[in-house]
Amino acid sequence: MNRYDLVVIGAGPSGYAATMRALDFRKKTLLIERNLVGGAGVVNGALSSKTWWELSRETASFLKNLKRFNLQVPTINYKEIQDEVMRAIDERKGMLEEHLQLMKSSQYADLVSFKQGTAKLLSQNEIEITQEDGTREVVWADYIILATGSRPRYLPELPIDEKSVMTSEGIEKMEDFPESMVIVGAGVIGCEYATIFSGFGKTKVHLIDKGNRILPFEDEDIVHVIERNMENSGVLIHRNSRLIRMEIKHGRVEYELEYDDGTKSVFNVEKALVAVGRIPNYEDLWDEKVDISISKRGIEDNDTQTNISNIYAVGDITADISLVNVGELEGRYAVEKIFGSPERKLVYENISTIMFLNPEVAGVGLNETQAREKNIDYKVVTLDYSCIPRAIAKRNTQGFIKLLVTNDDHMKILGLKIIGNHASSAIQAVALLIWMNKGIEELAECVHPHPSITEGIQECVRMLLGKSLFKPDALKGKLSCRTSMSGVYADIRF
């Protein structure tokens, strides 16, 4: 039986990161993958959907410019766009695979191995690997990291066939733009695909929202901008509506909604996308005698260690945030915990996120919704993009910056949200400050490049310190600098 210091199951972002970190400790490591290297970080997930989003955004802006100059709009070819997404997937997947391959002729040749197959724990040290042709092999591991990810949650009453009624597993395999599509679930995946398909201008998108607004975890002012843009691109948002029936009829999708007031309506569309959350992949991953503790949300771990001392769990399989950066963080942390001692604690409070909508929304730390849920009083400063020269130069000033700090003299940064162009590139300085437990003074004085969106963040900080270029009292509606105590706002006067 082959023996390894570490066996990692699943070659998505978290398993791949764990494997590579183990090599830094010069440990003999086996990585097992049953499907595609890269997991949902590449295919039917992060990279593929972001490529669709980039192409949709470019198309939307191209079409807008053509209209502006009164030029004829060309046909948008679905196949060409889909092929471009495939090229992006192949590029990234190829790179991850080639890297593994090249390891064989590097200083890591004796350390790293990769096997294609489905893994199952027979005991807390033995892993059975079954290849596609049925060939089985059992290997021994001192330590095991489970990184088998997640898959879309199904609603059993819906006829999901991945052709007419799809999840994120099927949506990228369509053959043409549907003329209409309903999306069930107004969370991140639902709203990103609503943005993508409405952006190409070929699909009438319907979005079913259980509550009175999309993205229930997000601040109302952010959601307001996103909803307005979606509706301006023709998205029909069914608010306060419950899906009570969905059927495939003559190759199309018929669905019925019941609204909060008890009334009902029937709709007919070409396709449906179901995006109501994801569930962890742990079925059949271990023999029952291994007995790893799980909850409905995933494996309950103690800083990546399961209740079985030599078995760790990372990424989407665990009961916490499901993101590529979080999976990689956990993968690396687990290895450091097993073979060394991590230099820092595993914290989730300061994770940077981006939602790929119209416009993009990026953030780090707490938003106002979370601060209020935690009964935290805070100072909050907002600045409209129309005050930022770079946004003016881009001829698009839609968006704003919102910075939350503690309601005391230290003004430690609690969180930052930016909605607008370049939001994702602008948040990182603040993410670093939060991570370093620094206050805002450093940001106020550091010379920023001009013109840049980050100058807007600097102006927010200066507003909090009472030394901004523009004064919130004069530019009401574009700037605000307030306290929020027990959920009630009051202007800060200097």
Ligand SMILES: Cc1cc2nc3c(=O)[nH]c(=O)nc-3n(C[C@H](O)[C@H](O)[C@H](O)COP(=O)(O)OP(=O)(O)OC[C@H]3O[C@@H](n4cnc5c(N)ncnc54)[C@H](O)[C@@H]3O)c2cc1C
């Ligand atoms: C549509 C979509 C868009 C997303 N966009 C973003 C984004 O913009 N930014 C972001 O940060 N995150 C995004 N995510 C989330 C992100 O993709 C996941 O959080 C991330 O991929 C999780 O990584 P993972 O390694 O834990 O799991 P996965 O990526 O799911 O990888 C797990 C791997 O394990 C393999 N596996 C499973 N069981 C076995 C077994 N028994 N034996 C061997 N191998 C096995 C699977 O085949 C898979 O390759 C998105 C997800 C989706 C679905």
Ligand SMILES: NC(=O)c1ccc[n+]([C@@H]2O[C@H](COP(=O)([O-])OP(=O)(O)OC[C@H]3O[C@@H](n4cnc5c(N)ncnc54)[C@H](O)[C@@H]3O)[C@@H](O)[C@H]2O)c1
């Ligand atoms: N840009 C990003 O970082 C990004 C992009 C996509 C996905 N992701 C990750 O993938 C995860 C899964 O995304 P998701 O959108 O599937 O989940 P989600 O939890 O973000 O949203 C699910 C939505 O479905 C709704 N819902 C649940 N049951 C429903 C029902 N029966 N009928 C109608 N609506 C229902 C919920 O109210 C919620 O709004 C995210 O939590 C995130 O971690 C991240």
